[in-house]
Amino acid sequence: MAALGSRYRFQYDPNRLYEVEEGFLAGTDEARLQELNAAITDPKCRAIFMARGGYGIARLLPFVDRQALQRDPKPLLGFSDGTGLLATWVQAGVASIHGPVITQMGRLPVDDREAVTRLLEDPTPGVLLSGLEDLVPGRVAGPLVGGNLEVFSRLLGTPFLPELDGAILFLEEVGERPYRVDRLLTHLDLAGVFSRIAAVVIGELTNCDEPADGIEGSPTGREVVLERLSRLAIPVVCSEQFGHGSRNVPLPYGVMVELDTRHGILHSLEGLVT
Numbered sequence: 001m002a003a004l005g006s007r008y009r010f011q012y013d014p015n016r017l018y019e020v021e022e023g024f025l026a027g028t029d030e031a032r033l034q035e036l037n038a039a040i041t042d043p044k045c046r047a048i049f050m051a052r053g054g055y056g057i058a059r060l061l062p063f064v065d066r067q068a069l070q071r072d073p074k075p076l077l078g079f080s081d082g083t084g085l086l087a088t089w090v091q092a093g094v095a096s097i098h099g100p101v102i103t104q105m106g107r108l109p110v111d112d113r114e115a116v117t118r119l120l121e122d123p124t125p126g127v128l129l130s131g132l133e134d135l136v137p138g139r140v141a142g143p144l145v146g147g148n149l150e151v152f153s154r155l156l157g158t159p160f161l162p163e164l165d166g167a168i169l170f171l172e173e174v175g176e177r178p179y180r181v182d183r184l185l186t187h188l189d190l191a192g193v194f195s196r197i198a199a200v201v202i203g204e205l206t207n208c209d210e211p212a213d214g215i216e217g218s219p220t221g222r223e224v225v226l227e228r229l230s231r232l233a234i235p236v237v238c239s240e241q242f243g244h245g246s247r248n249v250p251l252p253y254g255v256m257v258e259l260d261t262r263h264g265i266l267h268s269l270e271g272l273v274t
Contacts, residue, residue, distance in 0.1 A: 003105050003113055011045065025056040032056075037065045043072060047120060050078025050085075052103040058084045058151075061160050066092040075120060075272060077101075080174070080244065083147030087155060087162045090145060090254035095272050098147055098170070098242070099250030108248055116250045123271030128251055129201070129239050132264040135226065138235030140198040141258040141269060144251060146170035149184050156191050164196045168259055168266075170251060172203035172243030178224045179215070181208055185228045199235040199259045201266060204243025235261050 001010055013035070022028050039045045061084050069092050076082075076089050076096040089096040097119055100108055105116075118126075145162045146152060149171045155161040173181060188194060208221030219227070222238075229236045237259065241249045256269040 001102055001105075004117075007117060008047075010049075011042075012051075024054070026052075026054060029056075029059050033060050033063050036060065037063075037068070040065050040074070041068045041072070045074060047074055048076045050076070050082050050101045052101045053078070053080030053082065055081055057081045058154065058160075061085070061088055064088050069094055077116065077120075077250070079172075079242075079248070080148050081151060083151040084155065084160060086147055086253045087145070087152075087160055090143075090162050091160065095255050096253040097250045097272065098253050100248045104248060107246075109246075112247060112249055119250050119252055119272045121273065123273050125268040125270055127265055127267045128257065129241055129249060129266040130264060131241075132201070132237040132239050132259075132261065132266065134261045134264065135230050135236040135238060136232055136234065137261045138199065139258070139260045139262065140168065140235055141256060142166045142168045142198040143254055144168050144170060144257045144266075145253060146201075147172075147253075149173040149181070150176060153184050153187050156187070156193075162254070164193060167197050168199045168201065168257055169193070169197045170201040170203060170242070172205070173208055173221070174204075174206040174244035176208050176221070177210055177214065178208065178218050178221045181205070181221045181224045182228065185225070189228075194232055194234065197234065200229055200232065200237075201259065202229070202236070202238045204240050204245040204247070206244040235259055237261055237264070237266075 039048050073094040077099050078101050079098050086096045145167045146169045205221040210218040241247045252272040259266050
């Protein structure tokens with residue numbers, strides 16, 4: 001919060017920071033939903049920042065006040081378990097930001113934090129990612145959607161999956177072993193995701209290799225991704241600039257972007273704000 005406090009005025013309930021958690025959740029569903037919807041309906045609130053990742057946001061998705069969000073659009077910033085909320089925002093026709101949560105913000109390079117403020121304040125399109133590793137070449141444009149691989153896969157078969165036709169799908173992951181990464185990518189494939197989208201951008205795969213006492217001879221998580229996705233007939237690139245690692249470049253969720261593998265860049269075609 002100190003990293004952004006000179007630019008933005010934060011409003012939050014300090015008591016919530018010290019309350020006992022509800023098992024693996026930050027609070028009861030009712031309390032968490034009340035706080036979220038209160039921020040959505042507060043006319044003084046112009047953006048919502050997720051404090052951290054974790055678990056349990058999917059339990060709230062059916063009850064998010066979409067009508068209030070559409071009446072008073074405001075961007076949401078977060079990632080990881082927040083993938084479901086980002087998808088809910090874009091379904092409501094409101095762009096959001098896949099980017100650092102508050103607990104991650106202070107550990108990131110200054111450039112990543114400044115990129116957050118540019119997305120929130122500057123409507124000018126620009127380069128989002130550069131130096132992308134080319135797996136399958138191509139140049140395509142489409143709305144940018146995605147998020148955490150595990151959480152995004154759980155939206156399949158629910159009414160909360162964002163529109164995928166012609167989309168550029170970005171994915172990152174943390175803590176999943178290589179065989180689980182394979183299972184998740186195969187699930188997306190079997191569900192027809194890769195036949196609907198226009199391109200894939202793979203981000204950081206943090207701690208996605210087998211531990212020392214794990215499966216002998218196992219490929220790394222990255223090697224699984226290369227094997228599974230290099231066979232696709234759509235452009236595929238890799239980047240280590242967003243996710244749970246040392247970088248988390250913010251990406252405008254639901255905004256039209258273009259992927260150009262020849263030059264190794266992903267750039268926006270419109271601003272997040274007007």
